[in-house]
Each structure stands twice: as structure tokens, then as C-alpha cells.
Amino acid sequence: MRDGTSTTHGAAVALTALEKRYDSVAAVAGVSLDIRSGEFLTLLGPSGSGKTTTLMMIAGFEMPTAGDIAIDGQSVVGLPPYKRNIGMVFQNYALFPHLTVTDNIGFPLKQRGVSRAERSKLVGEALDLVHLPGYGNRYPRQLSGGQQQRVALARAIVFQPRLLLMDEPLGALDKQLRENLQLEMRRLHADLGITFIYVTHDQEEALTMSDRIAVMNEGKVAQVGRPEELYDRPASRFVAGFIGESNFLPAVVRDVDGETVVADCQGAVVRGLCRKPPDSGQSIVLSTRPERMRFADEERSDSASNRLRVTVSEAVFAGERCRYLLRTADGTSIVLKEPSSATVRRRSVGEQAEVAWPVADTILV
Amino acid sequence: MIPLLLAAPLLLYMLVFYALPVLAMLLKGFGEQHWTLAHYASLADDPVFLKTFWNTLSTAALVTLGTLLLGYPVALALVRTRGVTAAIILVVILLPFWTSVLVRSYAWMVLMGRHGLINEALLAAGLIERPLRILNTSLATVIAMIHILLPYMILPIANALRQIDPSLARAASGLGASPFQAFRQVVLPLSVPGVAAGVLLVFVLSLGFYITPAMVGGPRDITLSMLIAQQVDQLNWAYAACLSTVLLATSLALIAAFQRLPGIGNAFRMNTR
Numbered sequence: 001m002r003d004g005t006s007t008t009h010g011a012a013v014a015l016t017a018l019e020k021r022y023d024s025v026a027a028v029a030g031v032s033l034d035i036r037s038g039e040f041l042t043l044l045g046p047s048g049s050g051k052t053t054t055l056m057m058i059a060g061f062e063m064p065t066a067g068d069i070a071i072d073g074q075s076v077v078g079l080p081p082y083k084r085n086i087g088m089v090f091q092n093y094a095l096f097p098h099l100t101v102t103d104n105i106g107f108p109l110k111q112r113g114v115s116r117a118e119r120s121k122l123v124g125e126a127l128d129l130v131h132l133p134g135y136g137n138r139y140p141r142q143l144s145g146g147q148q149q150r151v152a153l154a155r156a157i158v159f160q161p162r163l164l165l166m167d168e169p170l171g172a173l174d175k176q177l178r179e180n181l182q183l184e185m186r187r188l189h190a191d192l193g194i195t196f197i198y199v200t201h202d203q204e205e206a207l208t209m210s211d212r213i214a215v216m217n218e219g220k221v222a223q224v225g226r227p228e229e230l231y232d233r234p235a236s237r238f239v240a241g242f243i244g245e246s247n248f249l250p251a252v253v254r255d256v257d258g259e260t261v262v263a264d265c266q267g268a269v270v271r272g273l274c275r276k277p278p279d280s281g282q283s284i285v286l287s288t289r290p291e292r293m294r295f296a297d298e299e300r301s302d303s304a305s306n307r308l309r310v311t312v313s314e315a316v317f318a319g320e321r322c323r324y325l326l327r328t329a330d331g332t333s334i335v336l337k338e339p340s341s342a343t344v345r346r347r348s349v350g351e352q353a354e355v356a357w358p359v360a361d362t363i364l365v
Numbered sequence: 366m367i368p369l370l371l372a373a374p375l376l377l378y379m380l381v382f383y384a385l386p387v388l389a390m391l392l393k394g395f396g397e398q399h400w401t402l403a404h405y406a407s408l409a410d411d412p413v414f415l416k417t418f419w420n421t422l423s424t425a426a427l428v429t430l431g432t433l434l435l436g437y438p439v440a441l442a443l444v445r446t447r448g449v450t451a452a453i454i455l456v457v458i459l460l461p462f463w464t465s466v467l468v469r470s471y472a473w474m475v476l477m478g479r480h481g482l483i484n485e486a487l488l489a490a491g492l493i494e495r496p497l498r499i500l501n502t503s504l505a506t507v508i509a510m511i512h513i514l515l516p517y518m519i520l521p522i523a524n525a526l527r528q529i530d531p532s533l534a535r536a537a538s539g540l541g542a543s544p545f546q547a548f549r550q551v552v553l554p555l556s557v558p559g560v561a562a563g564v565l566l567v568f569v570l571s572l573g574f575y576i577t578p579a580m581v582g583g584p585r586d587i588t589l590s591m592l593i594a595q596q597v598d599q600l601n602w603a604y605a606a607c608l609s610t611v612l613l614a615t616s617l618a619l620i621a622a623f624q625r626l627p628g629i630g631n632a633f634r635m636n637t638r
Contacts, residue, residue, distance in 0.1 A: 061535055081538040082547075094536035098554045107550070111541035155540065 010038035010195030011071050011162040013058065018067035020053050027053040029219035030067070040189050040196045044206040045216035046242070051199045052167055054216070058197065059165050060084050071163065082111070087156035087164040087194075091171055093148045095140040101127070101151050102136035108159040126154040129188070146177045153185075157192060166198045170205065182209055203243045207231065215239050231289075235275065237365040240287040247293070247334045248365070249286045249308075253278050261286075261364055266328050270306045272362035287365045288357050290323075290335040295347065296356035305356040310334060312351045322346060326355065387613075393606035404607045413592070418611070421589040424506060424578070425571035429518075431511040432567050433560065436518035440559075443519070444526045458519050466513060470580040473509040474500060477581065506582035510574055517570060518563040525559020526552070565623045569616045 013035040020028040028050040035041045043051040056062040058069055060081035069076050076084055095104050105123045106114075114122070127133050130150035140148055149169060156164055166185075170178045186209055189196050200206055206213050207227040215222045215230065215238075223235040234240035237248065251263035251270055256277040263270050263284060272286040288306075301307055313333075314325035317340065324347060326334040336355060338344065347353060394404055408414050443454050461469065476482045477499040484496040499505055529552060537547035575590040582588070587595075589612050596605035 059539055061539070081535070082541050082543055084539075085541070086539065088536070088539040090532050090536060092530070092532060094530065094532040096533060096536075096551055098551075107537070107542070108540035110550075111543075111546055159541065 009162065009193060012037040013163065013195065013197070014070040015054070015058075016068040016070070018054065018057060018069065019065050020050070020057060020062060021065045026219050028057070031219075031221055033214055033221060033224065035195060035197060038193050038195055040186075040198065040209060040211040042198045042200060042206040042210040042213045043216055044200060044203060044213050044243075046201055049216040050219040051216045055165055055167055055197060055199045059086055059088050085161055087159070087161035089152050089156045089164070089166040089169045091168045093140075093152040095148055095151055095155075097140055100136065101132070101138050101140070101143070104140065104151055105155045105158050107155060112159060122158055126158040130154045145173050146181065149173065149181060153188070157188070161194065163195045163197070166196065168200055178205070185209060207243070215242060217242075232361070233363060234287065234365055237285060237287065240363070240365045245290050245335060246287045247290060249288070249332060251284055251286050253280050253282045253284055255280065260359070266308060266330055266332070268306070268308055270308070270362065271359040272364050273360065274364035278364065285365055286362050288362050291337040292361040293334070293336045293355050293357040294338065295336070295353050297354045299356060304359055306359060306362055307354055307356045309352070309354050312347045312349050312353060315347055315349055317346075326353070390606050391610055393602050394610050396603060404603050408607060408611070414608070417587055417589055417592045420503075420586055421572060424503065424510070424588060425568050427507045428510045428514060428571045429564055429568045431507060432515050432518035433564060435511065436515050436563065437522055437560070440519045440522035440526055443523045458516050461513055462516050466576050469513060470509060470577045473505065473512070473581050477505050477508070500581055502583045503586040506578045506586065509577045509581050510571060513577060514567045514570055517566045521562035521566065522556060522559040525556045525562070529555045561623055561626065565619060569619060572612060572616055
């Protein structure tokens with residue numbers, strides 16, 4: 001289906017102030033997002049965050065109550081789904097149970113008037129692409145979940161759409177299979193060069209697969225960025241808590257120095273990075289990742305690190321790392337993850353300790 | 366053992382009041398004093414029987430076709446609407462169920478009579494110059510039976526349509542199928558089990574219809590059940606028993622045939638998973 005001279009390129013999708021209201025409840029409350037040509041963009045959010053509704057509006061199954069959707073500069077809001085030429089993979093695969101694998105994959109080609117011979121050639125190539133050659137004569141019910149997912153994928157790309165939408169396509173599969181398919185989807189994305197918009201509530205999946213992630217919450221985009229940007233520089237407490245694990249330390253602003261905020265936290269002075277400088281004396285929350293913290297009793301303090309005195313309240317050995325639950329003087333819980341090693345002394349419950357972490361990994365949220 | 370015990374009262378009832386009388390009737394067809402196949406042999410070249418049998422089958426076929434064409438869109442409307450509208454559609458469908466066949470047949474006599482509503486309306490509109498003969502024709506039988514049997518077609522089809530995963534229609538649309546293509550290639554084939562169940566139900570029920578064809582049908586278009594009643598009136602028990610057996614055998618043969626159709630037999634089996 002592809003060759004060296006293929007001119008297929010991904011569609012660019014622009015969402016402008018997109019809104020979907022049911023009666024007075026807004027499922028999507030003003031989403032603006034530019035999805036670049038050929039990008040793998042994930043809409044990530046908890047259930048009810050509006051991510052699936054946004055996807056359904058792009059596909060054409062839901063009508064926006066306000067705003068616009070443009071594909072390559074052309075508004076598609078007025079077009080029914082069958083005229084949008086978008087590939088779509090559904091959560092439950094939605095394979096046609098009365099059709100064989102071949103006829104399922106050939107379905108979009110048939111609607112487009114592709115001849116039988118051409119259809120059979122393209123279906124064969126699509127089956128090869130998803131590693132299911134020879135499965136053409138089976139019915140969906142004769143396939144495993146992972147195989148059904150591959151057929152759904154083949155069906156969604158066989159007509160060479162320039163945009164592929166996926167609604168939690170791996171949700172029903174077990175962990176091992178999910179990880180394999182994640183890698184395959186990445187490979188497929190690289191091979192096809194088309195734009196992928198992927199919906200999931202699984203932050204790990206989003207981090208592994210995406211070029212960029214749009215984190216959604218309560219019908220709005222909370223933050224858009226590359227996975228490492230979102231992880232290292234969360235813009236809000238919601239994003240910091242939803243992507244990965246975060247420690248939140250309440251503090252009071254003492255001083256602001258450019259992008260660095262200096263604050264009082266449990267009797268210690270703690271520094272962190274901020275986007276917008278807060279006012280002096282303002283109560284703020286600083287966030288940091290558990291794996292960026294370390295026990296530092298033997299270390300000398302330096303200006304690049306923050307330090308805090310804690311008591312160990314729980315210690316869990318989890319193979320590759322140890323996970324400690326710590327309490328600060330005022331009772332705030334902190335999680336610390338330490339790579340396990342025979343050279344590192346394990347802390348016991350009730351022990352006093354001092355933890356340190358880089359200022360560069362401390363973010364005002 | 367327990368399930369069998371639970372079913373025992375009904376089984377006993379069916380045995381005494383259904384199976385035994387049916388058996389007795391079947392036996393009557395083989396002669397009242399001596400065993401003979403003469404009654405059955407005579408059917409083969411009995412013009413009255415052949416005409417009646419043909420008339421019964423063709424009426425049943427027309428009624429089945431009519432209920433299918435009228436009922437499928439209604440079933441589709443029923444499953445595609447929600448709330449009050451769906452409830453209203455359902456009540457309208459079920460109304461015939463709650464009214465006796467006799468009452469409805471009388472109602473049709475009033476409507477289709479020489480001076481009935483239909484003729485009066487057509488005369489008033491100037492579409493016809495003299496009243497049409499509708500009542501006591503085979504057309505009247507077919508119209509009235511379609512009305513009475515429509516629920517038996519609509520409900521199984523609606524049930525089959527309701528079981529189709531709604532995401533399949535969405536998928537079809539997303540993959541480029543227009544609403545008509547999606548219906549033709551996805552919804553229609555997946556509703557075939559419901560259609561088969563409705564067709565079988567309506568056809569078999571039509572075969573045994575008595576009151577409606579007797580009241581609104583034409584005097585020459587008698588059906589098998591009318592012929593049976595006539596023979597019983599004339600105390601011609603053996604002949605009546607023969608005809609009843611033919612009717613029963615035809616119904617059973619149809620049910621057996623439908624069970625064998627691939628993917629359709631399931632429609633009649635209970636889901637025990």
C-alpha cells in the first residue's frame with residue numbers, strides 16, 4: 001500500500017474553541033488545539049474529561065455546539081462522518097460480525113467503489129502490515145482480542161486516510177499484549193506518516209507512544225506538550241498529579257528571583273521554578289517527583305538542591321526500587337523512590353532522615 | 366431432577382389436554398372403524414382440498430410479505446427512538462394484541478363494507494362513482510390479517526435490531542458508508558435472524574387463521590381452517606382430521622426448515638450462556 005514515491009502525508013487538524021453541551025452541561029468546554037501533520041497526539045484525561053467527545057466530534061459522530069474543526073484548513077463541521085475520510089479504531093473494535101476478516105478490511109474500499117481485484121490486493125497488504133497474513137477467511141469471533149484489534153487497525157488504514165482516530169483501542173487487552181501493540185502502533189505511525197489522534201486515560205501509554213500529549217480535565221485542555229515537558233514541567237497541580245506521581249509541598253513565598261521562587265517550607269528554605277512569578281507572602285504549592293528525591297544525611301548542602309527533615313513512616317521493597325512514605329514535621333506525606341542496590345542502606349520505619357532534591361525538579365503548580 | 370419436577374404440572378396438563386387430543390385427532394384420519402389410508406389418498410386428487418390448500422398458502426405468503434414490508438420500518442423506528450416517542454410507538458404496535466380478533470374483524474367489516482368508511486370516503490372525494498367491493502374478497506382477508514399479525518413481525522425484528530451493537534453503524538459510517546450503504550451492508554444482514562423469526566411466526570399463524578377469513582373473506586376463497594370447520598359441522602370427522610394433520614404437518618415442516626438455515630436456528634434457541 002505504500003511505496004518509496006508515496007506522497008501521503010498526515011492531515012493537520014485545527015480545533016478552535018470547540019464546545020459540546022448536553023442541555024446545560026458542557027462535556028467539552030472550549031478546546032483549541034493545533035494538531036500538526038504527521039503527529040502522534042494523545043488526548044489524555046480521566047473519564048468525563050471530554051477527550052472521547054472531542055474525538056467523536058472530529059470523527060463527525062457528535063455535532064459541536066460551538067467552535068470549529070478544520071482539517072488541512074477546511075472546516076469539516078458540516079460534513080457527515082462518511083464524507084470525512086478519516087480512519088477510526090473503536091474501543092470495542094466494532095468489527096462486523098457477519099463479515100470475514102477480508103470483508104471487514106475491504107469494507108471501506110467497497111464503499112469507495114474499489115474493484116474486487118484491487119480490494120483483495122490492498123486487503124492482503126494491510127493484513128501483512130498488521131502481521132495477520134492468512135487470517136482473511138476467519139470471522140471476528142474466531143480471533144483473539146489482540147487479533148481483532150489488529151484487524152480493526154488494518155480496516156482503519158487500508159483506504160489510506162490521512163488521519164487516524166483511536167478511542168482507547170488497547171483498553172480491553174492484557175498488559176503484555178498492550179505493550180506489544182503500543183510498540184506496533186508507534187512503528188505503524190512512523191511507517192505510514194499519517195496523523196494519529198489517540199484517546200486514552202492511561203498516562204503510561206500516553207507517555208510511551210505520543211509525540212505530544214494534550215491533558216484534558218473537565219472539558220478543557222489543561223496542558224499540551226511533549227511527554228517529557230508534561231512530566232518535568234507540569235503547568236498545574238492536576239497535570240502534576242495525573243501524569244506520574246508527585247509530591248506536593250505547601251510553602252509561603254519569601255522572594256522571587258527571575259524564574260526561581262524562594263519559599264519557606266516547614267522551617268526550611270526551598271527553591272523552585274515558576275512560570276508566572278507569585279507575590280511575596282503568597283501561599284503556594286511546590287511539586288516534585290518521588291524518584292528525583294534522595295536520602296541526603298551524609299551530603300553537604302548545596303545551592304542546587306532543596307533539603308527537608310523527615311521521618312520514615314513506611315518502607316516497601318518493590319524489586320527494582322524501594323518506595324518510602326515519609327512525613328515532614330507538619331505531617332505532610334512525601335513519597336520517595338530509591339533505586340535498589342546492595343550498596344544502599346535501607347531505611348527502617350520510624351527513622352529520622354534528611355531528603356534532598358534538585359531545585360530544577362521543583363515546580364510551582 | 367428438580368427442573369423436571371418443576372415442569373411436571375405443566376407437562377401433565379399439556380399431555381392430557383393437548384397431546385392426547387391431538388393424537389386422537391391424528392388417529393381419526395386413519396379411519397373411524399378400520400385402519401385405512403383412503404382419506405389421505407383421496408386428498409391428492411380432491412380439487413376442493415387442493416384449491417383450499419393453495420389458497421391458504423398464498424394468503425399466508427401475502428400476509429407475511431405485507432407484515433414484513435410494513436413492519437420492518439416500524440421496528441427500525443422503534444429501536445431508533447427514545448423515551449416517550451418509543452413508548453407511544455410500542456403501545457400502538459401492541460394495541461392489536463389487547464383487542465380480541467373478533468372485535469377487530471368486526472371493525473374491518475364496518476370499515477370495508479359496501480357503505481363502510483372506506484367506500485364513503487372514496488365516494489365523497491369523487492375518486493370512485495359506485496362503491497367498491499372490498500369486503501368478502503381475498504384482499505379483505507389479507508388486509509385484516511396483516512393488521513392482526515403485524516406485532517408478531519415487528520417485535521422479533523425490533524429485538525434483533527436492538528441487539529446490534531450501535532458502534533457497528535458508527536464504524537460503517539466512519540469507514541465511508543452512506544446511511545443507506547450502512548443499512549444495506551451492516552444492519553439488514555445482522556437483523557436477518559429477527560426477520561426469519563417474524564416470517565416464520567406470521568406464516569405459521571396465518572396458516573391456521575379462521576375467524577378473520579371467515580368473517581371478511583370471500584365466499585369462494587376458503588382456507589384450510591374454514592374447510593375443517595365445515596367438515597366438522599357435517600360430522601365428517603375423518604376428513605376433518607386428515608385436513609388438520611396436513612395443516613399441522615405443514616407448520617412443523619416449516620419450523621424444521623427454518624431451524625436448519627445457518628445463523629437463523631439460533632434465533633429460536635434460548636440463550637443459555
